[in-house]
Amino acid sequence: xxxxxxxxxxxxxxxxxxxxxxxxxxxxKVASSNQRGTLIDNPALRIASVNASxxxxxxxxxxSGPQLLQLAGTPACGVDFYxxxxxxxxxxxxxxxxxxxxxxxxxSGTQCTGPRPxxxxxxxxxxxxxxxxxxxxxxxxxxxxxxxxxxxxxxxQGYIVVAPNYLGYDISxxxxxxxxxxxxNAMVMIDALTAARAALLTTFTPNxxxxxxxxxxxxxxxGYVAMATVKAMQAGGDPVTASAPASGPYALEAFxxxxxxxxxxxxxxxxxxxxxxxxxxxxxxxxxxxxxxYSSTFASGIxxxxxxxxxxxxxxxxxxxxxxxxxxxxxPTSSTGIGAVDAAADQLLAIPTxxxxxxxxxxxxxxxFGNPYLVNNTYRVAYVDDAVIxxxxxxxxxxxxxxxxxxxxxxxATSMIGLRKDLAMNDMRSGxxxxxxxxxxxGGDQDPTVYFQNAQIMAALWTPFVTGGLVSVLDLNGAPxxxxxxxxxxxxxxxxxxxxxxxxxxxxxxxxxxxxxxxCLVAARGFFAVVP
Amino acid sequence: xxKKIMTLAVGTALALATTGAFADDGGANTVRLGVYFVxxxxxxxxxxxxxxxxxxxxxxxxxxxxxxxxxxxxxxHFNAELAVGYPPLTKTEGRGPATLGSVRYNGQVxxxxxxxxxxxxxxxxxxxxxxxxxxxxxxxxxxxxFLARQSTAAGNAASGGPTSISLPSSVGPTATAGLAYELAExxxxxxxxxxxxVNSKLTATTAGLVRTSNIHFWPNTxxxxxxxxx
Numbered sequence: 026x027x028x029x030x031x032x033x034x035x036x037x038x039x040x041x042x043x044x045x046x047x048x049x050x051x052x053x054k055v056a057s058s059n060q061r062g063t064l065i066d067n068p069a070l071r072i073a074s075v076n077a078s079x080x081x082x083x084x085x086x087x088x089s090g091p092q093l094l095q096l097a098g099t100p101a102c103g104v105d106f107y108x109x110x111x112x113x114x115x116x117x118x119x120x121x122x123x124x125x126x127x128x129x130x131x132x133s134g135t136q137c138t139g140p141r142p143x144x145x146x147x148x149x150x151x152x153x154x155x156x157x158x159x160x161x162x163x164x165x166x167x168x169x170x171x172x173x174x175x176x177x178x179x180x181x182q183g184y185i186v187v188a189p190n191y192l193g194y195d196i197s198x199x200x201x202x203x204x205x206x207x208x209x210n211a212m213v214m215i216d217a218l219t220a221a222r223a224a225l226l227t228t229f230t231p232n233x234x235x236x237x238x239x240x241x242x243x244x245x246x247x248g249y250v251a252m253a254t255v256k257a258m259q260a261g262g263d264p265v266t267a268s269a270p271a272s273g274p275y276a277l278e279a280f281x282x283x284x285x286x287x288x289x290x291x292x293x294x295x296x297x298x299x300x301x302x303x304x305x306x307x308x309x310x311x312x313x314x315x316x317x318x319y320s321s322t323f324a325s326g327i328x329x330x331x332x333x334x335x336x337x338x339x340x341x342x343x344x345x346x347x348x349x350x351x352x353x354x355x356x357p358t359s360s361t362g363i364g365a366v367d368a369a370a371d372q373l374l375a376i377p378t379x380x381x382x383x384x385x386x387x388x389x390x391x392x393x394f395g396n397p398y399l400v401n402n403t404y405r406v407a408y409v410d411d412a413v414i415x416x417x418x419x420x421x422x423x424x425x426x427x428x429x430x431x432x433x434x435x436x437x438a439t440s441m442i443g444l445r446k447d448l449a450m451n452d453m454r455s456g457x458x459x460x461x462x463x464x465x466x467x468g469g470d471q472d473p474t475v476y477f478q479n480a481q482i483m484a485a486l487w488t489p490f491v492t493g494g495l496v497s498v499l500d501l502n503g504a505p506x507x508x509x510x511x512x513x514x515x516x517x518x519x520x521x522x523x524x525x526x527x528x529x530x531x532x533x534x535x536x537x538x539x540x541x542x543x544x545c546l547v548a549a550r551g552f553f554a555v556v557p
Numbered sequence: 558x559x560k561k562i563m564t565l566a567v568g569t570a571l572a573l574a575t576t577g578a579f580a581d582d583g584g585a586n587t588v589r590l591g592v593y594f595v596x597x598x599x600x601x602x603x604x605x606x607x608x609x610x611x612x613x614x615x616x617x618x619x620x621x622x623x624x625x626x627x628x629x630x631x632x633x634h635f636n637a638e639l640a641v642g643y644p645p646l647t648k649t650e651g652r653g654p655a656t657l658g659s660v661r662y663n664g665q666v667x668x669x670x671x672x673x674x675x676x677x678x679x680x681x682x683x684x685x686x687x688x689x690x691x692x693x694x695x696x697x698x699x700x701x702x703f704l705a706r707q708s709t710a711a712g713n714a715a716s717g718g719p720t721s722i723s724l725p726s727s728v729g730p731t732a733t734a735g736l737a738y739e740l741a742e743x744x745x746x747x748x749x750x751x752x753x754x755v756n757s758k759l760t761a762t763t764a765g766l767v768r769t770s771n772i773h774f775w776p777n778t779x780x781x782x783x784x785x786x787x
Contacts, residue, residue: 052721053764070764071717072608076659103659108608110765162608162658229714 059120062219068227069109076103100181102130102137108159111220125189126159128180136183140236146188147243147250154332189217204299207253214254241268248273267463267556269549275453276482279420286373289393293351310443322397350395357402429485465552467545469501474538584787587628591782598775606768614652620645644671667712674701699731699753729754
């Protein structure tokens with residue numbers, strides 16, 4: 026009897042203990058749909074959370090942080106940095122996974138909580154396939170500086186920031202980046218905004234919400250993408266409060282023509298392969314084989330080279346790309362047989378000199394010529410011939426020393442070169458559109474990477490809107506105007522660039538494009554603050 | 558494999574309870590009731606995974622819980638002990654930087670779990686039935702299953718969002734040394750010290766991202782109990 030009781034007791038005890046269930050903490054949901062704009066993991070992952078004073082302290086501890094703090098101002102809010110994954114579409118309309126950053130202001134200040142405006146930010150050109158603007162915690166990630174800048178300028182001052190990584194970067198498996206493909210990158214931006222708005226509902230700060238004001242900005246490639254996004258959202262009837270594209274290659278055809286005419290920009294050996302790969306995937310009309318465009322030294326594999334997990338410096342050193350030599354230093358000649366065309370083309374094919382360019386301009390352009398060189402002479406001549414025969418009005422006006430106005434900035438009527446057609450298709454002058462909400466185009470006329478002519482051409486095209494005050498242009502290198510709210514920024518930027526020249530000599534101008542970025546973003550913030 | 562071992566252990570205990578007994582101190586069957594005092598001698602690898610800064614580790618707090626055991630006397634010198642504790646709530650604290658950004662980490666309770674940890678031990682008992690105080694030593698096998706794994710609010714804040722915790726079960730050796738003191742014909746007092754090896758892999762999943770740490774526990778256990786033999 027006692028033995029049986031013992032058996033029953035052990036059995037009962039074992040069963041009773043086994044009834045202590047294995048429950049676990051609830052975790053998020055994973056979306057089952059891959060429709061555009063779907064947030065994949067909800068809630069999104071918060072990578073980092075800093076209060077205002079800790080953020081200021083962390084910025085002060087970095088090399089460029091003190092200057093950024095001086096420019097952006099002391100953080101009024103803390104920032105929560107989220108990483109989100111979402112679905113978008115590729116150029117072939119296939120479902121593509123992408124990622125981005127959601128930065129949410131935190132703190133008890135009135136500008137840090139409650140309904141807040143959103144800044145949709147487009148980042149600049151990068152060759153790093155691991156670029157992740159959400160990963161603020163990793164100072165070795167190439168996106169860290171840009172992430173810190175937009176956090177300091179916008180999020181720490183009360184703006185919710187949404188910044189996608191674009192296709193081709195971070196977790197994207199597309200295999201390339203649809204560089205300067207306006208409509209494609211606009212979709213990526215719009216889908217990121219949709220997903221981020223969903224993520225905003227399940228953050229650690231449920232009291233912070235979208236107040237329906239949307240500002241769009243970006244720098245360099247991001248300036249172009251920002252403008253393309255405004256264009257796409259207007260076409261779709263989606264509200265945009267204001268925009269501030271900065272230092273972007275908006276007038277792509279004119280910009281491309283300028284480069285092929287010898288005004289080679291800093292970064293051309295990176296931008297060129299990114300663009301030709303992007304357009305070849307989208308339109309299949311740039312080349313039959315890469316050697317149609319590129320010299321035999323670099324043609325093999327150039328269509329899969331960028332973006333890359335290998336640092337760009339290593340790619341240069343290992344001979345995968347030339348650092349600056351875009352064209353052959355031995356000048357080719359045109360041979361269409363049409364005298365006027367050949368004469369004009371030969372003049373444009375020549376290595377730039379001073380005059381007509383300034384000494385510093387000529388010195389910069391000349392960096393784009395050498396041996397080994399990236400673009401083969403046959404292709405360059407064909408491009409220049411086409412640009413002479415089918416001229417881009419804006420570029421022809423500039424070359425001729427004329428003044429841009431709304432009547433002389435049209436795109437070429439046609440083109441026989443696939444790349445030129447693609448540039449025209451993605452040129453922001455195409456489509457006959459204009460901004461319907463306030464737009465500020467910021468840049469610098471000393472920018473050696475993305476020429477200020479891009480903003481000037483768009484402003485000329487939109488002359489009535491500039492006159493009416495809807496569209497503004499800010500030249501950071503221009504003479505500060507008394508009473509202008511941007512005058513202090515212009516003064517500060519010009520002082521900074523003068524210091525760079527004093528320390529590094531004339532070649533320091535090569536860094537101006539990067540130097541101007543935070544100044545344009547602060548200008549954008551000031552612009553957004555006064556827009557009705 | 559672990560289910561088979563657990564089944565074997567329980568089955569063995571049940572079988573032993575129904576066989577013919579060596580009469581010992583009032584009976585071949587003994588049930589014990591007491592208290593476990595558990596000190597975790599835990600050694601964990603730093604947590605690794607996406608967006609995890611270096612140097613993040615964990616610490617387990619000591620616990621006390623109810624001790625239950627059934628002992629079957631096999632001979633004058635041998636017995637078999639099946640022991641289990643009421644699943645205690647174990648708190649895991651963060652170890653590492655004071656804060657992650659501005660989120661507190663070191664010393665924060667980041668997760669809790671209960672664990673069911675039966676051990677089957679074969680003991681050698683010194684002396685004979687007429688000896689009042691009998692030391693014993695034993696070796697056996699421990700099975701540990703983690704239950705009710707929860708990430709706390711502090712854990713979610715450190716991880717970056719709602720987090721699910723996974724800790725697979727463990728099977729490992731255990732050893733014990735103790736003293737049995739006869740109070741009366743059917744009653745004994747026991748005090749023992751045991752150590753077991755428990756290995757598990759902590760997996761924390763937040764927003765689809767997985768972070769892990771390999772944890773090696775060496776629960777050092779002091780047991781004080783009373784037993785009734787029949």
